[in-house]
Amino acid sequence: MRAGPSQEEVRQHNLGALLRHVHHEGPTSRAVLAAGLGLNRSTILGLAGDLAAAGLVREEAPQETGRAGRPSLVVRPEPARAHVLAMDVGVERLSAALVGLGGAFLDRREHRWPAGQPQDPARVADLLAGFARDLLARRPPGGTWVGAAAAVRGLVRHPDGLVGLTPNTGWKDVDLAGALTDRLRRHLPDLPDLPVLVANEANLGALAEHRRGVGRGSRNLVYLHGEIGIGAGVISAGELLRGARGYAGEIGHLTVNPHRGRPCGCGARGCLEAEAGERALLEAAGRDGTGAEAVRSVVAAADLGDVTARAALHRVGDWLGIGIANLANLLDPDLVVLGGTLRDVYLGSAAQVRSRINTNALAAVREGLRLRVGALGDDTVLIGAAELAFADLLARPLETLARLSGR
Amino acid sequence: MRAGPSQEEVRQHNLGALLRHVHHEGPTSRAVLAAGLGLNRSTILGLAGDLAAAGLVREEAPQETGRAGRPSLVVRPEPARAHVLAMDVGVERLSAALVGLGGAFLDRREHRWPAGQPQDPARVADLLAGFARDLLARRPPGGTWVGAAAAVRGLVRHPDGLVGLTPNTGWKDVDLAGALTDRLRRHLPDLPDLPVLVANEANLGALAEHRRGVGRGSRNLVYLHGEIGIGAGVISAGELLRGARGYAGEIGHLTVNPHRGRPCGCGARGCLEAEAGERALLEAAGRDGTGAEAVRSVVAAADLGDVTARAALHRVGDWLGIGIANLANLLDPDLVVLGGTLRDVYLGSAAQVRSRINTNALAAVREGLRLRVGALGDDTVLIGAAELAFADLLARPLETLARLSGR
Structure with missing residues (x-):
């Protein structure tokens, strides 16, 4: 907090809190949002309005409740408006998915290989970049790509994502993040220049089960x-x-x-x-x-x-x-x-x-x-990678969207 | 952050940050405080002035530096103004100390017993309460007692401080915090009614070495x-x-x-x-x-x-x-x-x-x-208990002082 946040910082924070809520919990009424975020209803009204104007959420009447009185509008995330690229370098398969705001898998690709067979990092990066090109080429019209993250089974240095060691597949000091970022930049020159984040598979699994699963x-x-x-x-x-x-x-x-x-x-x-x-x-x-x-x-x-x-x-x-x-x-x-x-x-x-x-x-x-x-089954790690890739948008929704929609 | 902090909350936060800095680091020039806290010098001037008016710090000219130019005043914590009671239920000794702002031990008491001999919780509480009465009776004039904490070797539930188990001395579900709080209330009716906090010895040792030691x-x-x-x-x-x-x-x-x-x-x-x-x-x-x-x-x-x-x-x-x-x-x-x-x-x-x-x-x-x-030698745990006991003052200095000086 240091010198104290400005009014604008508080607003960005609250926009993020509201978007995170509907991203993780699904469609939520304004009344529940107000209670959950500790904000008054007029503040929620303004925040939801701003997010709706950016296309990140839609406000709509709830399903008939049978109760008297004016129902509180429901705020729903718009999966087509913002999406991320989630990738997973598994022991038996390489996966990639385009995941929309709210967590829906919009599209996916997969490559299987024999379990435990060591994989060359450059080939892994080539295959994933190919998936990425293909997935992003078919992304929803009007949508903005807001992040990318990949999971590996091994020691991943924070925050730069260097893969120090994958004990079971033999990688050592591999800059998979750099390799993927470079390839995406070359393959997709018309899209925003987004850095690919790399993280450990169990950390991403923890994130996934914590936010969307049994945790x-x-x-x-x-x-x-x-x-x-x-x-x-x-x-x-x-x-x-x-x-x-x-x-x-x-x-x-x-x-x-x-x-x-x-x-x-x-x-x-x-x-x-x-x-x-x-x-x-x-x-x-x-x-x-x-x-x-x-x-x-x-x-x-x-x-x-x-x-x-x-x-x-x-x-x-x-x-x-x-x-x-x-x-x-x-x-x-x-x-x-x-x-x-x-x-x-x-x-x-x-x-x-x-x-x-x-x-x-x-x-x-x-x-x-x-x-x-x-x-969350076999997609746990991939879901966690999507959560990591959404982090920037969820922290500062309108700023992030404005920066990335510009191109 | 929720609905965003008010100006007054930001000021309390900054007062706490400044007081924490000099409490842990010792006398510090305004210039270094400004750099360290990320605040401008006029803000530091105002914050230090408020803390000085409350008697928590003193501002004084630094020792001669030999450099030209007007030297930045040094802000120094006032150990006599605010003090805590730190207690330690060790395996071989029971200790209590009156610790002043800045971390100086103003006075202390100790009782030794044969190592490993099980101690009755009521007797431990009686001995500690006796130490407390004695230490607080001789506390510096004009000083305010702002907190109390005790360390035990065992499982301590957070946040209520119930001692679930001390594997080596046989306590089970002992409310030492309540026993100490009651005794201090009875022994010291003229002093503020402060709850005694209880925590695990290694957690307090970690806090001590992190704030004041090799960590x-x-x-x-x-x-x-x-x-x-x-x-x-x-x-x-x-x-x-x-x-x-x-x-x-x-x-x-x-x-x-x-x-x-x-x-x-x-x-x-x-x-x-x-x-x-x-x-x-x-x-x-x-x-x-x-x-x-x-x-x-x-x-x-x-x-x-x-x-x-x-x-x-x-x-x-x-x-x-x-x-x-x-x-x-x-x-x-x-x-x-x-x-x-x-x-x-x-x-x-x-x-x-x-x-x-x-x-x-x-x-x-x-x-x-x-x-x-x-x-930090044999006093590591006691120093950690003092840090825990100072937490309220360091979080909201003027509010806490005003509340406790009232009596």
């Missing part, structure tokens, strides 16, 4: 993402916890079995992902192959009574429980969300996971802790 | 406090990380040795404090007794070549390194501060600790990580 209403949650390795995204007091350089959340490399542990791709021994990751599960179940489908087949086999599959899930659930107990003792979240393949692993080993948490987390910590599988 | 300038640090058990206080993006209920930081109960580990007071096995706490060190060194002095004697013996003491420190340093590697991978701090008896343990086992961090923390995480012993 709505929680201000202290951890999202665990399984996909070969295990990553965590931590929301603390409503904000993403980044750490000093952006590397916070590397729960996959928590040492849980230091002396007898399995070797991990990071060079250490007994890391959580070496004990509870996909490879550990599949090996314990005596399966070849990798990837989500292989994990699901173990869970399905265990359901049908396969003893080896059950024992493998039991073993992995035990380690997963220790990992969750550790993060609970250290972070005291009220919610842990399991996503990616950990969703399936947890559904197949919930009793074991909970039993370990009961033993290894402090009573006061575990008593208030809920465990839930993610609500 | 100044770091926005992402972890303070580790050893005193029978091991607790952590986490500063993330400049703020104390509390978790959903205030229990964050229970690093002592991170499971690091699940299968072969030693039993822990919490009921689990292989917790960090079971492997690297005081008892583990003293047992490995073949010593009787408990407490800081016993720990220091092991470190001293190892220095003199005692093979058993060296082996014990080596073993404990190994586990401490695993614990620090784990919190580094999860939180990505740029600084870990070792306090309490961990200060001595670390000085006696630094090579082992660092070697384990090199093996078990990810390269990108450990490369930017510094380890330091605390700068």
Whole structure:
């Protein structure tokens, strides 16, 4: 706040708050907005009017409520007016989507490759840039492109987005953000020159479940993402916890079995992902192959009574429980969300996971802790990337739109 | 920010920012304040004048600089004008201090008891209230008592301060805050009716080292406090990380040795404090007794070549390194501060600790990580309690002072 915000800054802030509300919560009546934002109704009227004039929202009569009296108009986000490019460099697939204001997927592209096969960063950037060109060429008429973000599985430095390391695919110090920004600039010379943001997949998953999934209403949650390795995204007091350089959340490399542990791709021994990751599960179940489908087949086999599959899930659930107990003792979240393949692993080993948490987390910590599988399915990370890409517009809607619509 | 702050709110905010600056940094010239707070010099002049009129600061000519030109006046906090009561329920001693604005200890009291002997909460409250009565009776004339806070070694619920559990002294659901507030109200009927705040010792240690110790300038640090058990206080993006209920930081109960580990007071096995706490060190060194002095004697013996003491420190340093590697991978701090008896343990086992961090923390995480012993010695926690007790005054200086000086 420093020298104190000006009237105009307060207005921009309130415009952002209103747009964020309808972007995340969907169509909302002016009366509910006034209560939710702590503003009076005439202020809401003015703010909604300004956003409607810019085309970002539409005001309309609510559906018939059957109640007497003049109904409060509903403010609805306009998906076609502003959209972002969300990209995800997954272990098994490369995805890109055009996502409209309000969170609707307007269009999408996907490329699958064999799980775990190392991918050349330049080829990844080429493929994503191709998707981007294609998606943006078909974007809604009258719409403005307001942001772009990509998720990677690895250590991503904040705020510049340098990919320091992807332990399971071997990238080291890769400037994917720069590579994508350059390609989009060349491919799309008529569009605004937008920097592509890059972030860690579990952080984006945490953002997605916090804003749109099972974590709505929680201000202290951890999202665990399984996909070969295990990553965590931590929301603390409503904000993403980044750490000093952006590397916070590397729960996959928590040492849980230091002396007898399995070797991990990071060079250490007994890391959580070496004990509870996909490879550990599949090996314990005596399966070849990798990837989500292989994990699901173990869970399905265990359901049908396969003893080896059950024992493998039991073993992995035990380690997963220790990992969750550790993060609970250290972070005291009220919610842990399991996503990616950990969703399936947890559904197949919930009793074991909970039993370990009961033993290894402090009573006061575990008593208030809920465990839930993610609500957003395979698009969780992509949804989080869209949220990150919308951040500028949602912080300063009219300024951002004016700047980007100019071209 | 919601509907936007009024002019008066902005002024209160700026008064707080100026007072916080001189409280933490000591006497500061108006010119440096203007630069540091991002305000112009006439605003600083007005704010410093208001604080001086209330007696909270004094403005005076700086010491001779030898430079030409009119020197900028220096703003200095007035320790006698506002003071707090800081209390610490330690394992070996009970302490209380009257701390003046600017952080000076004006007076103090202490009671020692045998380390590890369980203390009755009512007796602790009685002793502390006696200290408080004595300290406040002799407080500086013209001074106003503006806050009180006490530290305990255990799980403290936020924001009400209920002590859920002190694993090493056996308290469970103790309302120490209420007990102290009641006693102070009865003992000191002529003084303002101030609520006593209660907080976790490692959280307060983190606050102290962050504001006044080796953690100044770091926005992402972890303070580790050893005193029978091991607790952590986490500063993330400049703020104390509390978790959903205030229990964050229970690093002592991170499971690091699940299968072969030693039993822990919490009921689990292989917790960090079971492997690297005081008892583990003293047992490995073949010593009787408990407490800081016993720990220091092991470190001293190892220095003199005692093979058993060296082996014990080596073993404990190994586990401490695993614990620090784990919190580094999860939180990505740029600084870990070792306090309490961990200060001595670390000085006696630094090579082992660092070697384990090199093996078990990810390269990108450990490369930017510094380890330091605390700068504030045995009063770290008490200093943190004083900081917590000053929070109201520093947030809204004139309002708080007017409210409390009225009586």
